[in-house]
Amino acid sequence: MRSLRLLASALALLLSGLAQASVGHGTIAATAEDGPVTLYYPSADAEQAVRRGPFTLQVAPQGQPVRGNGRLVVISHGSGGAPWVLANLARSLVQAGFVVAMPEHRGDNYKDGNKPGPESWAQRPAEVSRAIDAVGRDARLAPLLQLDKVGVYGMSAGGHTALSLAGGRWSPGGFKRHCEAHLEEDFQSCVGLITRLTGGWLDGLKEWAALAVIRLRFDDDTPRVHVDPRVAAVVAGVPFSADFDMASLAAPPVPLGLVTAQQDRWLIPRFHGDQVVAACKTCELIADLPTAGHGALLSPPPPGLTGLVGDMLNDPPGFDRAATMPEVDRKITAFFAKHLLEDRAPRGQASPG
Template identity: 65%
Template structure:
């Protein structure tokens, strides 16, 4: 009996691994952005141009039945669906349907309101992305929406930690920057400027703190839960504005992916702080000691589309080998399978 079950599972896994990847985009509801969906299909793939990326996909092909589960991916600040398409493909090859909402005011087409303004609305956008997939008859027939997985990277990792039961506050963001702006400047200021070790650094820090104190004087704790989400992975998350104690016992199985040479979100203030708070009730899915913040963007944005500061913060450090990333994707997929599939 065990041998028969194992043979069946291996056969199913082989079928999914051979499935092509379909692509469709669901229309937004209200002010929401569109939801990009990757899914298993038997239709042939073709070259698809999306921004600077050339991808192999099957646009608007009929979906094939996979494992019956949905995973939602939340992109980082200024991001889009395409920089997570390698992970999406790995998930589709394991039988998952994958949905990526375009977060309002914090995406590649409209980066106007990153940070706490976006963090307040992102979790509900994830919930509405689940609703949008469930409302589409192509997917309603082949997916169960009672057990959904979620992955988020960077600002999307912040979204992931919120949905795992964490509470955060703009006031906590302000207090973090007041205490550690010199050591975590990029997380407080983003792409506006950077410290260069010259006489202007003190002026930059002072001006940044004046803006932060004015904009983020709200000490409200923000939370959002969705009972359909049963497992979460946060990749290099922004986390310094969380009440770490709120994640000591995550509401769902929580995994983290960390990068040892992250210059944008210095690990000791962000991912390492959350790991210290939630261990042993969370899991380090993967640690990349030689990786920078942008390692989990796969495929990575070409350098010519990034400005000087973004390239410095997102570019791979010397010596980092991207050939390890398929193994990271495989570990994320395995974590999702372990907690979502019987």
């Protein structure tokens, strides 16, 4: 109890000190190996309206960083994702003192979608590790951070990244076996947004073609693992997880939080998030959203989506985004504060022994 009181006191002091801080926004440039890393961080400069794609963000572009809580959270975007659709969670984290880094995953982002699925999943955890390295080399932010305890958040394909960094083992062959067993029931998770089943006579041909491609490309059963000792807390939101060895997620070596959405039509929960919840004996279910769809965690949500992508990502009827998502962001932020700051005490007080 004493440690919890100290943590609450430390957070209260931290938040009071950051009350006037704005959300700074910057970028670490791409390299020959990696895409750019988008940054959100506590700043002393005033926010202004900044246009990014179809979104208008209130941030301080290239604002002067100020000291926050000294911790970094890396966010792994979903398939075809952009750093703007997770800006609300980034704001919540920054207001609690965190620096947030969002690497652009090669071949599976809003500019380049040539490597979705297992090919991207295999490279994403290392891209997160190199993003941590890149922040550690940043002249303005590195002096304000300790990188021995880093948080990782991921949504959808990014949730797959998060589970990998939490100690999960998976293989392309596991993806193949899932699709062989459940192609019709979990069609979009196996084929993405290329096509859909409509109940018509072409469905059989679509399923045959999908399995032929999957069997040709994903027959490797070699376990994929990635260990980064700096990662100390992980949250996976609506993750692709059917290809994981669930035994590897029964007792993760780091605290693992989960967010699920029961109306998810892209990654059917019983094959993905719900399986992790059932398998993991030490995980925290941060939020189980009974009326939310797959796109609930995209915040702000992409406007004007139509067709198949709209069906998969738009909010289903009955989901109250305004009443739900700010609280989910607060809970995710609190999870990282608990596990990344719990050994800290207010100035002048010793940490509990």
